[in-house]
Amino acid sequence: AQTVTQSQPEMSVQEAETVTLSCTYDTSESDYYLFWYKQPPSRQMILVIRQEAYKQQNATENRFSVNFQKAAKSFSLKISDSQLGDAAMYFCAYRTRVGGGATNKLIFGTGTLLAVQP
Amino acid sequence: DAGVIQSPRHEVTEMGQEVTLRCKPISGHNSLFWYRQTMMRGLELLIYFNNNVPIDDSGMPEDRFSAKMPNASFSTLKIQPSEPRDSAVYFCASSFFRGSGNEQFFGPGTRLTVL
Numbered sequence: 150a151q152t153v154t155q156s157q158p159e160m161s162v163q164e165a166e167t168v169t170l171s172c173t174y175d176t177s178e179s180d181y182y183l184f185w186y187k188q189p190p191s192r193q194m195i196l197v198i199r200q201e202a203y204k205q206q207n208a209t210e211n212r213f214s215v216n217f218q219k220a221a222k223s224f225s226l227k228i229s230d231s232q233l234g235d236a237a238m239y240f241c242a243y244r245t246r247v248g249g250g251a252t253n254k255l256i257f258g259t260g261t262l263l264a265v266q267p
Numbered sequence: 268d269a270g271v272i273q274s275p276r277h278e279v280t281e282m283g284q285e286v287t288l289r290c291k292p293i294s295g296h297n298s299l300f301w302y303r304q305t306m307m308r309g310l311e312l313l314i315y316f317n318n319n320v321p322i323d324d325s326g327m328p329e330d331r332f333s334a335k336m337p338n339a340s341f342s343t344l345k346i347q348p349s350e351p352r353d354s355a356v357y358f359c360a361s362s363f364f365r366g367s368g369n370e371q372f373f374g375p376g377t378r379l380t381v382l
Contacts, residue, residue: 184370192356194373240310253298253364254323255371257310 151176153243155258162231163266169216170226170261172241180246183217183224184255189237197239200224202246228263236265269293271374273359279380285347288377291340292361300371301334301344302358310358316342317364349381 152175162168174183185197200208200217207215212232216225228235241258272291280286292299300315314324319336327334331350336342346353356378360371 186373192376192378194358194360196370196372199370253300253315253317253362253369253371254312255300256312259309 151178151181151243151245151256153241153256153258155241155261157261158259159262159264161264161266162228164231164233166231167227167229168231168263170228170239170241170263172224172226172258174222174224174241174243176222176243176245178245182244182246183215184242184244185213185215185224185226186240186242186257187235187237188240188260189234194240198226231265233265233267236263238262271359271361271372273357273374273377275377276375277378277380279382280349281382282350283348284381285345286349286353286379286381288344288357288359288379290342290344290359290374292342292359293372294340296361296363296372297339298362298364298371299336299342300358300360300362301342302360302373304356304358304376305354313344346379349379351381354379354381 154173181202183200187195187197198208198210198213212229214227238260240260243256274289297318301313304310313326314334316336334344356376358373358376360373362369362371
């Protein structure tokens, strides 16, 4: 069974600085998706970025980028020029890409609570 | 698009009562998911549907929990009888499943408190 591990329960960053959130996962599959979701105090789960395992290029979305190391099964999120609105719980998630009815199931890590200091 | 709609947003009930949570997925989406979030267990998938058919309900904690999806635009999660340990935030999410899957969009959640 696949597992997702986020080893940093809490992180803190100064406004305008850069922070990296860690995520590792365990799987025997070769093709899958990885995601970072953001959950602000409003509780709304918001997709930040996604990575397809077959793509070697790291995904980027404006100030958010990932460092995807497939062999190491590592998927870290880098937030550049941190803003106060980035303060939230961040969840790493895994989903298999193999065909069939089970492909939509997301497996979440335990989350990292990010504080942004003004 | 209104996004995934959940109701109620907050529910407070007494132990033993029946609780029904409702979800309207994004129009056009054909996969629907129910999650539960607690401090102790994090985010757990309870059940999900593809084309209104339950695909995996292995996360449903016990027989007190049941979920239905009578049509493509509506789903319910029912707890009967409710217990204090069911207190959690329950999320509904939907996506468009097309073989290789797609992003899940989450609703705002229902905060359930069972006294």
